[in-house]
Amino acid sequence: MDKVLEVKDLEVSFFTHAGEVKAVRGVNFEVRKGETLAIVGESGSGKSVTTQSIMKLIPMPPGKFVGGSILFEGQDLVHKSDREMESIRGKEIGMIFQDPMTSLNPTMKVGRQIVEGLMKHEKISQSDAKKRAIELLDKVGIPMPDKRANQYPHEFSGGMRQRAMIAIALATKPKLLIADEPTTALDVTIQAQILELMNELQEEFGTSIIFITHDLGVVANVADRVAVMYAGQIIETGTVDEIFYNPKHPYTWGLLSSMPDLTNEEEELTAIPGSPPDLVNPPKGDAFALRSAYAMKIDFEYEPPMFQVSDTHFAKTWLLHRDAPKVEPPPIVQKRIQYFREKKQGKGEPNGSR
Amino acid sequence: MSKQHINIDDIPIESLELVDVRADDAEKITRPSLSFWKDVWMRFRKNKLALSGVVLLILLLFMAIFGPMMTPYNYYENNLEAVNEAPSAEHWFGTDNLGRDLFTRVWEGARISLFIGFSAAVIDLFIGVIWGGIAGFRGGRLDEIMMRAADILWAVPYLLLVILLMVVLEPGLTTMIIAMTITGWINMARIVRGQVLQLKNQEFVLASQTLGAKTNRIMNKHLIPNTMGPILITMTLTIPNAIFTEAFLSYLGLGVPAPLASWGTMASEGLPAMRYFPWRLFFPATFISLTIFAFNVIGDGLRDALDPKLRK
Amino acid sequence: MAADREKIVQVKNLSKHFNTGRGNVVKAVDSVSFDIYKGETFGLVGESGSGKSTTGRTIIRLYEASGGEVIFNGENVHGKKNTKEMLKFNRKMQMIFQDPYASLNPRMTVADIIAEGIDIHKLAKNKSERMEKVYELLVTVGLNREHANRYPHEFSGGQRQRIGIARALAVDPEFIIADEPISALDVSIQAQVVNLMRKLQKEKGLTYLFIAHDLSMVKYISDRIGVMYNGRLVELAESDELYRNPMHPYTQSLLTAIPRPDPDYERDRKRTHYDPKKSNPHDEEVEFREVTPGHWVAFTEEQYNRFVQRKDQ
Numbered sequence: 021m022d023k024v025l026e027v028k029d030l031e032v033s034f035f036t037h038a039g040e041v042k043a044v045r046g047v048n049f050e051v052r053k054g055e056t057l058a059i060v061g062e063s064g065s066g067k068s069v070t071t072q073s074i075m076k077l078i079p080m081p082p083g084k085f086v087g088g089s090i091l092f093e094g095q096d097l098v099h100k101s102d103r104e105m106e107s108i109r110g111k112e113i114g115m116i117f118q119d120p121m122t123s124l125n126p127t128m129k130v131g132r133q134i135v136e137g138l139m140k141h142e143k144i145s146q147s148d149a150k151k152r153a154i155e156l157l158d159k160v161g162i163p164m165p166d167k168r169a170n171q172y173p174h175e176f177s178g179g180m181r182q183r184a185m186i187a188i189a190l191a192t193k194p195k196l197l198i199a200d201e202p203t204t205a206l207d208v209t210i211q212a213q214i215l216e217l218m219n220e221l222q223e224e225f226g227t228s229i230i231f232i233t234h235d236l237g238v239v240a241n242v243a244d245r246v247a248v249m250y251a252g253q254i255i256e257t258g259t260v261d262e263i264f265y266n267p268k269h270p271y272t273w274g275l276l277s278s279m280p281d282l283t284n285e286e287e288e289l290t291a292i293p294g295s296p297p298d299l300v301n302p303p304k305g306d307a308f309a310l311r312s313a314y315a316m317k318i319d320f321e322y323e324p325p326m327f328q329v330s331d332t333h334f335a336k337t338w339l340l341h342r343d344a345p346k347v348e349p350p351p352i353v354q355k356r357i358q359y360f361r362e363k364k365q366g367k368g369e370p371n372g373s374r
Numbered sequence: 375m376s377k378q379h380i381n382i383d384d385i386p387i388e389s390l391e392l393v394d395v396r397a398d399d400a401e402k403i404t405r406p407s408l409s410f411w412k413d414v415w416m417r418f419r420k421n422k423l424a425l426s427g428v429v430l431l432i433l434l435l436f437m438a439i440f441g442p443m444m445t446p447y448n449y450y451e452n453n454l455e456a457v458n459e460a461p462s463a464e465h466w467f468g469t470d471n472l473g474r475d476l477f478t479r480v481w482e483g484a485r486i487s488l489f490i491g492f493s494a495a496v497i498d499l500f501i502g503v504i505w506g507g508i509a510g511f512r513g514g515r516l517d518e519i520m521m522r523a524a525d526i527l528w529a530v531p532y533l534l535l536v537i538l539l540m541v542v543l544e545p546g547l548t549t550m551i552i553a554m555t556i557t558g559w560i561n562m563a564r565i566v567r568g569q570v571l572q573l574k575n576q577e578f579v580l581a582s583q584t585l586g587a588k589t590n591r592i593m594n595k596h597l598i599p600n601t602m603g604p605i606l607i608t609m610t611l612t613i614p615n616a617i618f619t620e621a622f623l624s625y626l627g628l629g630v631p632a633p634l635a636s637w638g639t640m641a642s643e644g645l646p647a648m649r650y651f652p653w654r655l656f657f658p659a660t661f662i663s664l665t666i667f668a669f670n671v672i673g674d675g676l677r678d679a680l681d682p683k684l685r686k
Numbered sequence: 687m688a689a690d691r692e693k694i695v696q697v698k699n700l701s702k703h704f705n706t707g708r709g710n711v712v713k714a715v716d717s718v719s720f721d722i723y724k725g726e727t728f729g730l731v732g733e734s735g736s737g738k739s740t741t742g743r744t745i746i747r748l749y750e751a752s753g754g755e756v757i758f759n760g761e762n763v764h765g766k767k768n769t770k771e772m773l774k775f776n777r778k779m780q781m782i783f784q785d786p787y788a789s790l791n792p793r794m795t796v797a798d799i800i801a802e803g804i805d806i807h808k809l810a811k812n813k814s815e816r817m818e819k820v821y822e823l824l825v826t827v828g829l830n831r832e833h834a835n836r837y838p839h840e841f842s843g844g845q846r847q848r849i850g851i852a853r854a855l856a857v858d859p860e861f862i863i864a865d866e867p868i869s870a871l872d873v874s875i876q877a878q879v880v881n882l883m884r885k886l887q888k889e890k891g892l893t894y895l896f897i898a899h900d901l902s903m904v905k906y907i908s909d910r911i912g913v914m915y916n917g918r919l920v921e922l923a924e925s926d927e928l929y930r931n932p933m934h935p936y937t938q939s940l941l942t943a944i945p946r947p948d949p950d951y952e953r954d955r956k957r958t959h960y961d962p963k964k965s966n967p968h969d970e971e972v973e974f975r976e977v978t979p980g981h982w983v984a985f986t987e988e989q990y991n992r993f994v995q996r997k998d999q
Binding site: 407408410446555560576577578580581582583585586587593595600602608 | 713743746748772773776777780781783784785790791792793794799802803805806807835836837839840844849854857919
C-alpha cells in the first residue's frame with residue numbers, strides 16, 4: 021500500500037452568528053508516496069480548511085468536523101486527541117505557510133528552532149542536533165549556515181525565511197509535507213528559487229507533498245496530480261497533464277481561460293462572471309452552475325456525481341453524462357485539448373503549445 | 375446538508391438541456407445587510423455579563439433621576455430629632471449625623487457623581503479627539519510638539535496639580551470637573567493619535583485624498599468614524615475612573631462643598647462612624663462599586679464586540 | 687509611430703527619497719523618466735521594493751517629489767497650485783488601489799463611497815441626482831442598484847475592486863493609475879477586473895498606468911511596459927517587443943522566472959539568474975538610451991558597445 025494519506029467524505033463547518041458556514045462539503049482525495057498533489061482553488065474554496073483539518077489546526081469552536089475521516093497511514097486523525105496530534109504534527113507531517121514570520125519564533129535563533137524540533141521528536145544529543153541543523157540550512161541553500169544559524173528570523177530576507185521554514189519542516193524527515201501557498205508572498209524570482217528547491221528536496225527525501233495554491237503556473241511547475249476545489253468540494257481531479265491539457269469541468273475551463281498566456285497574442289480573456297457562492301447557503305445542485313455558461317436544467321436540481329474520465333481523471337459535472345449535449349470549451353481550452361491529443365499520439369513536440 | 379441523489383440512468387433527457395444563466399444572479403448577496411454597529415450590537419447582545427451591566431446602569435440612572443422624588447425629604451434639611459437612625463420604613467437607608475435622609479442623599483449624590491463622570495468623559499473626548507486627531511494626521515514636527523506637551527503635563531504629579539488647582543479655584547462642581555479633565559484628556563489623545571497614525575495611510579484615506587478631500591472631510595468621514603470603537607471603550611472606562619477619583623479627592627477634603635452630596639463626600643463622612651452607624655458608609659460605597667462594576671463590564675463587552683479578529 | 691502621438695503624462699527625472707531617520711535616505715525612486723500617450727495602457731512592472739508603487743503615488747501627488755517633474759496635459763503637477771487648480775487636477779487623474787479590503791471605508795455604505803467624488807466636486811444638484819449617478823456607476827462596473835445601501839464587508843474581493851473603480855470613475859477622469867489592482871484577487875476574478883478596465887478604456891477613452899508585479903497580466907493589458915529595478919527604470923519597450931526581445935539581464939531573469947500554466951513548458955524551463963554585481967561588476971555609470979526605435983534599455987557604455995557589435999554582425 022503506497023497511500024500516505026486518504027481523506028474520505030470530509031465535512032467541516034464553522035458555526036458563526038451568521039449561521040453554519042459549510043467550508044468543506046464532502047471532500048475525497050488521497051496522497052501517494054513521493055508524489056505532489058496540488059490543491060487549486062480560489063479563496064473560500066475550502067482548500068486551506070481542508071489541509072488545516074489534516075493538521076487539526078482548525079479552532080474548535082467555531083469549527084467542527086461534521087463528518088468523514090482523515091486516514092494517515094491507516095489511522096484516523098479526526099479522532100486523535102490533541103496530545104496524540106502533537107507527536108504527529110511536526111514529526112510525521114510537516115507544514116510550511118505563506119508567511120514564514122507567523123510560524124517562526126521571532127525571539128529564538130533560527131538554528132535553535134531546528135534543534136528544538138529535532139530534540140522534541142527524536143532521541144538525539146544536543147551537539148548532534150546542532151550539526152544536523154547546520155547541515156539542513158546548508159541543504160536548503162542558505163549561505164554560511166553556521167553563521168546564519170545564530171541569527172534571528174528578522175535578520176533573514178523573505179526568501180531566506182521561507183528556506184529556513186522548509187529546513188525546520190523537513191528536519192524530522194516527515195512523510196507528508198503540507199505547503200500552504202508557500203510562495204504567494206514572494207517575488208517571482210524568489211518564488212522560482214523556492215520551487216526549484218522544493219522539487220530538489222522532494223526527490224532527495226521522497227516526501228509526499230500537498231501543495232495549496234491559487235496560481236496555475238505554480239501548479240504546472242510542482243504537481244504530479246491536481247485537485248481543483250470550488251465551494252468546498254473537489255470538482256475535478258487528475259494528473260497534471262489531464263487537468264491542463266484535457267480539462268472537463270467548466271470551472272477548470274474558466275480558470276484556464278481567465279489567465280493570459282504569455283504566448284497568446286490577441287486572445288480575449290474569458291472571465292468567470294459573478295462571485296463564489298456564500299457557503300452559509302450553498303446553492304442546490306451544482307454550486308458552479310450560476311456562473312457557468314454551460315449550465316443545464318439538472319444542475320439546479322441535483323448535485324452531479326464524480327464521473328470517471330480515465331483511471332486517474334474524475335470530474336464532477338453533468339456535462340459528462342452520456343446524454344448530455346456536446347459543448348465546445350472556450351478557444352484557449354480547445355487549443356490545449358488539441359495539443360493533448362497530438363501529444364498522446366506521439367506527434368506532440370515538447371514545446372507544441374508555444 | 376440536503377444531498378439528493380439520483381440514479382444516473384433515471385435522468386430525463388430534457389433536464390440535460392443547456393439553460394441561459396443570468397450573470398446578475400451570481401452577484402446576489404443572500405445575507406441580510408448589516409452595518410458595522412448592528413454587527414457589534416449582535417455580538418454585544420450575546421455577552422450576558424455586559425448586558426447585565428447595561429441593565430444595572432439604566433437602573434442607576436433611573437434612580438438618580440427619580441430617587442430623590444420618592445421620599446418626602448430633601449438632601450440638605452437637617453433634622454436633629456432623627457440623627458444617625460438605622461434603615462427603617464421611615465428612612466429606607468437610615469439618616470446621617472445631621473438627620474438627613476440617606477436614601478435621598480444617595481440618589482442626589484448619584485446625580486453629582488454620574489454628572490462628574492459623564493462630563494469628564496465628554497470633555498476628555500472633545501479635547502482628546504481634536505488634539506490626538508490633529509497630532510496624528512499632521513504628523514511630523516507638529517505631532518512631536520503636541521505630544522511632548524501632553525507628556526510634560528502627564529509627568530506632573532496628579533495630586534500636586536489638583537491641590538494647586540484647588541488653591542487657585544473655589545472648590546465646587548466645576549473645579550472638580552476641571553481637576554478630572556486636566557490630565558484625563560491625554561489618555562484619549564494618545565489613543566486617537568495612535569489610531570489616526572495607523573489609519574491615515576490606509577488606502578481608503580489615500581483614495582479620498584486623490585479625490586481632492588480636505589483635511590476636515592478626511593477627519594470626519596474617514597478617520598474618526600473608524601476610531602469610534604476605541605474611543606467608546608476609552609470613554610466607558612473614563613467614567614468609572616472619574617467617579618472613583620472624585621471619591622478619592624472627597625476623602626482628602628477636596629470634594630464638593632456641603633450640603634451638596636456626592637458618593638465620595640458621603641463615604642468620607644461615613645467613614646469615621648463606620649463602627650456605630652455602618653449604613654452611612656455602606657450605601658454610598660456599595661453604589662460606587664456597583665457603578666464602577668457596571669461600566670467596566672460594559673467596557674469589556676464593547677471591547678470583545680468590537681474585536682476585528684472575530685469579525686468575518 | 688510614437689512620435690506624433692499626444693503625450694498625456696511626461697515623467698521627467700522623477701525622484702522620491704524617503705528619510706528614514708539618522709541621516710539615512712532611501713532612494714525609492716531615482717531619476718525615472720517616461721512618457722504616457724493618450725489612450726494607451728502603460729505597464730510598470732517590478733518586484734517589491736522596486737519603487738513602482740512609489741512612482742505611481744508620486745505622479746498623483748500623494749507624495750511630494752524629491753526631484754524632477756511630472757507634466758500632465760502640459761502642466762506641472764508638482765508646481766504650486768491653489769485649491770481650485772488642485773481640484774481640477776484631482777478630477778482628471780484618479781487612482782485604483784491594490785487592497786480591495788483596505789481601500790473601502792468599512793463604515794460607509796457603497797453609495798457614500800462611490801459618491802465621495804461627486805460630493806467633493808459637487809457634481810450632483812440634489813440627492814436624487816446623486817443616487818442616479820451612483821446607480822449608473824454601479825451598473826457600469828457590473829453590479830446592481832440593490833448594492834448601494836450595503837457595506838463593503840458584505841462584498842467579495844472582486845466586487846469591492848469594482849466598487850473602487852466606480853469611485854474613481856465618478857469624477858470622469860482622463861487618466862487612471864491602477865496600483866496593483868488585481869494582485870490581491872483570485873485568478874477567475876482578475877480577468878473580470880481586467881476585462882472591465884479594457885471595456886471602460888474603449889468606451890471612455892481612458893489612459894492607464896498599470897502597476898503590477900505579474901508580468902503576464904501586464905503584458906496582456908499594456909501597450910508598452912517599463913521594467914523597474916531598485917528605484918530605476920531598466921527597460922522600456924512595446925509589450926510584444928519586450929517579451930520577445932528582452933535586452934536587460936534583469937528583464938530576462940524576470941521573464942524566465944514566471945511559471946506558466948503549461949506543465950510541458952515548466953518541465954524544461956531554463957531560468958536565467960540576475961546578479962547586478964555580475965552584469966555590472968565595476969559599478970559603472972548606466973545610461974537609459976533608446977537602442978532600437980521605441981526600445982529603451984539602461985546599459986553601461988560597455989554593455990551598449992557589445993550590443994551594437996552584435997547587432998552589426
